[in-house]
Amino acid sequence: MKSESPITASNSHEGTPLLDLRGMVKSYPGCLANDQVDLTLMPGQIHALLGENGAGKSTLVKMIYGVLRADQGDIEWQGAPVTINNPSVARGLGIAMVFQHFSLFESLTVSENIALGLGDSSGVNTDSLDEDIVTISARYGLPLDPERYVYTLSVGERQRIEIVRCLLQNPKLLIMDEPTSVLTPQEVDTLFKTLRQLSSEGVAILYISHKLDEIKALCHHATILRGGRVVGIANPATESASSLASMMIGQDVTPHRLPESAGFGPVSLACQSLTLPAADSFSVKLDDINLSVRAGEILGIAGVAGNGQDELINALSGEILLSSADMVQFKGQPVGRLMPGSRRQIGLCVVPEERLGHAAVPGMSLAENAFLTGAQRLSLSRVGFIRHRASRQFASRVIDAFQVQCRGSAAAADSLSGGNLQKFVVGREIMQKPEVLVVAQPTWGVDAGAAAAIHDALLGLAADGAAVIIVSQDLDELLGVCHSIMAICAGKTSDVFPAKHITMEEIGLLMGGAALDGLQATDGVVNGQESARKFGPEAPL
Amino acid sequence: MIRLIKRPEPSRVMVYLAPVIALVLTLLAGLLLFFLLGVPVGEALYAFFVEPISTRYGLAELGVKAAPLILIGAALSLGFRAQVWNIGAEGQLVAGAITGGAVALWFYEVEAWYVLPLMMLAGIAGGMAWASIPALLKTRFNASEILTSLMLTYIAGLLLSLLVHGALRDPDGFNFPESRLFHAAATLPIVLDGTRLHIGFPIAIMFVATLWILLSRTVLGFELQVMGAAPRAGRFAGFRESSVIWFCLLLGGGAAGLAGLFEVAGPIGQLIPVVSPGYGFTAIIVAFLGRLHPVGVLFAGLVMALSYLGGESAQITMNLPKAVTGVFQGLLLFFLLATDVLILYRFGWGRRSLAATHT
Numbered sequence: 001m002k003s004e005s006p007i008t009a010s011n012s013h014e015g016t017p018l019l020d021l022r023g024m025v026k027s028y029p030g031c032l033a034n035d036q037v038d039l040t041l042m043p044g045q046i047h048a049l050l051g052e053n054g055a056g057k058s059t060l061v062k063m064i065y066g067v068l069r070a071d072q073g074d075i076e077w078q079g080a081p082v083t084i085n086n087p088s089v090a091r092g093l094g095i096a097m098v099f100q101h102f103s104l105f106e107s108l109t110v111s112e113n114i115a116l117g118l119g120d121s122s123g124v125n126t127d128s129l130d131e132d133i134v135t136i137s138a139r140y141g142l143p144l145d146p147e148r149y150v151y152t153l154s155v156g157e158r159q160r161i162e163i164v165r166c167l168l169q170n171p172k173l174l175i176m177d178e179p180t181s182v183l184t185p186q187e188v189d190t191l192f193k194t195l196r197q198l199s200s201e202g203v204a205i206l207y208i209s210h211k212l213d214e215i216k217a218l219c220h221h222a223t224i225l226r227g228g229r230v231v232g233i234a235n236p237a238t239e240s241a242s243s244l245a246s247m248m249i250g251q252d253v254t255p256h257r258l259p260e261s262a263g264f265g266p267v268s269l270a271c272q273s274l275t276l277p278a279a280d281s282f283s284v285k286l287d288d289i290n291l292s293v294r295a296g297e298i299l300g301i302a303g304v305a306g307n308g309q310d311e312l313i314n315a316l317s318g319e320i321l322l323s324s325a326d327m328v329q330f331k332g333q334p335v336g337r338l339m340p341g342s343r344r345q346i347g348l349c350v351v352p353e354e355r356l357g358h359a360a361v362p363g364m365s366l367a368e369n370a371f372l373t374g375a376q377r378l379s380l381s382r383v384g385f386i387r388h389r390a391s392r393q394f395a396s397r398v399i400d401a402f403q404v405q406c407r408g409s410a411a412a413a414d415s416l417s418g419g420n421l422q423k424f425v426v427g428r429e430i431m432q433k434p435e436v437l438v439v440a441q442p443t444w445g446v447d448a449g450a451a452a453a454i455h456d457a458l459l460g461l462a463a464d465g466a467a468v469i470i471v472s473q474d475l476d477e478l479l480g481v482c483h484s485i486m487a488i489c490a491g492k493t494s495d496v497f498p499a500k501h502i503t504m505e506e507i508g509l510l511m512g513g514a515a516l517d518g519l520q521a522t523d524g525v526v527n528g529q530e531s532a533r534k535f536g537p538e539a540p541l
Numbered sequence: 542m543i544r545l546i547k548r549p550e551p552s553r554v555m556v557y558l559a560p561v562i563a564l565v566l567t568l569l570a571g572l573l574l575f576f577l578l579g580v581p582v583g584e585a586l587y588a589f590f591v592e593p594i595s596t597r598y599g600l601a602e603l604g605v606k607a608a609p610l611i612l613i614g615a616a617l618s619l620g621f622r623a624q625v626w627n628i629g630a631e632g633q634l635v636a637g638a639i640t641g642g643a644v645a646l647w648f649y650e651v652e653a654w655y656v657l658p659l660m661m662l663a664g665i666a667g668g669m670a671w672a673s674i675p676a677l678l679k680t681r682f683n684a685s686e687i688l689t690s691l692m693l694t695y696i697a698g699l700l701l702s703l704l705v706h707g708a709l710r711d712p713d714g715f716n717f718p719e720s721r722l723f724h725a726a727a728t729l730p731i732v733l734d735g736t737r738l739h740i741g742f743p744i745a746i747m748f749v750a751t752l753w754i755l756l757s758r759t760v761l762g763f764e765l766q767v768m769g770a771a772p773r774a775g776r777f778a779g780f781r782e783s784s785v786i787w788f789c790l791l792l793g794g795g796a797a798g799l800a801g802l803f804e805v806a807g808p809i810g811q812l813i814p815v816v817s818p819g820y821g822f823t824a825i826i827v828a829f830l831g832r833l834h835p836v837g838v839l840f841a842g843l844v845m846a847l848s849y850l851g852g853e854s855a856q857i858t859m860n861l862p863k864a865v866t867g868v869f870q871g872l873l874l875f876f877l878l879a880t881d882v883l884i885l886y887r888f889g890w891g892r893r894s895l896a897a898t899h900t
Binding site for chain 1: 758759760761763766767770773776778779
């Protein structure tokens, strides 16, 4: 079933598309996910599939990979019609996919994980697997030690496992679903080198993303989806980012400008030598974190996932109580040992990263989820009884203000798409008018339109005098909306720098734990005042 | 070929229909069982399901058996929703019977109005005390409440046996392992003349109504459900896991203790070595059969009570073994767990159909 090598196979079909989709239709109850989608992919082409959340990108690639079956439509592979019933048929044809969410076993080694993922039908010889892994990873610049345990690896390294697993099968088509959302800029560069090398060897790449700059830098060709239909085919190199964005969301987008701050108010939230031992072997200890954010200021904390962000968020929200109340101070008042409800009551609201199961209860309605965190500040309960009507009204206000697409306040949280639920959980906190808002990954997996709405709301909140902390690994986002930026790496924070004077590469270095020599840290720069504000390792205790 | 196909979203209809299907399947399996045993099927089913409730007295007996099941099942269902698995309600029932019964014997000479309320309080306290042991072990040492509460059941049973053989034995009882019979002031008032239906039944129904309100209207009920469905979201909201565990175990223990007191102060009228035919365990089935909803538990309690009555009736009229009761209860739980698959899946017939047609 498998052919010998992807290179010769694709070259011998010069002129014939590798993959040709015509009239693909897939409907779900109440929603047409793909409507007559056409797509043509040539060997060696890096083809971007661009679209907002819910545009039908995932549905389309799942049909190519055999996870979903189309209601209608023809698939031609190297000129011959095929039916792809399941992923093993797809793999047999030479289609491989790197999913957005990795499926790796933390407690197994790299090679064990790869062996498990290959299955029987892959045709890969498992005896020489370790050698093959080393060969492939050396050839494509993906350094990987087969004996390492997965839990010791960074997210970027974990992604390499998935890519190497795909490459071992000599694919002719590699599908990548939002591969850069978890990587530092430096890791993204490495990945792009690998992808370009694959392309030059004749492997076609279907690249799903909504990061326009990446697509412009990497892709030869772009198919833009909106509402399940193809709305444009473009050459990304010749289009501008904003023209691609307007095709994607169907209206013009104006990149928002950070309003010139007229100076900030007093410090709203401060961490003083915040230290927290690791709860277990999978969590990160927080090591002497010092930071402060003033009324009206937006502070961005950059970092690769798993460097203590979750722990910091939990320490700020009150899910983890600290050993000393002084470690977190809200307007000078020690709150490090207050429960989450009490912190909300005084005006410290938090949006955790995980939407389902943490920020919201999946099976419960939006009204109940509105009550979940709105109960205190909006007095949604009276003598222990829930004010259901008030909760519904609050949920409806959030739904209206943030244009959450749903069936109303009775809709279950897990019936919403990721982007819409994100708008809801961010909106839920913003509408409570907190004095300090801490948001983790506010636009993770959210389309450009929704991201802009969330950013505008955060900027508006800060303009009204709230202090905002954004924890994110999306550096475009941090540079776009934050006044000052710091990074967190292995549970330690860097100095704080004004967003105006720092470049993406410099943030990348900070995220890797390096110190910046040439750049003046924020002390006294943002406002020319508060020279006592010192952060980082040399902070006075 | 029959295949299971995952539904796009859980079926609301099946949530309610699954218990009914399970009941029908239990009946059919019972039919088959009787047939294979060579017992006249029609008569056996009549004896099991119809005869017990064909009289006024029989209906009252249904209430007598259902009262403890409903009381305990409703409390357990709240705990199960919060993922607190109190499996030892039987032990808490016995503990309540001991403490409540001990109060009755302590006030043996006193014929006053306050004896019965005092006994009820003592029964509740006894059940709670017994349930507080797994709660403490869970919150302090993270010991599984499933194991600890279950093991404590056997300790409670042995403790009761010890007491009726010793300290609480009737001094004039010819060394039989029984306590003295409770006085009139220490026995439950009858609500239906000429039957054994006592105030435990209306109290159980009021308890169901209270829990329904608790679950649907109060912050506490919300907290329990959030903690069960998404513990991290509960912690994020500011709910304390340990207080949820304590509340659920104390509620279950209190309800079971009260049910135990109702047994000894009602139908039994004294302390004997075995005070319950497994109400505390059957209540687990009742909770699930009632879809962990107080009102569902009310109906499920009546159904399971019928299985007790039917078993007795089948023993008397058909000479069937007592084990028939347990078999029917087990079948019901078995089918219920099996039919629950239909909430998330549906049946598909034949081979996989190829969707990508239209060429």
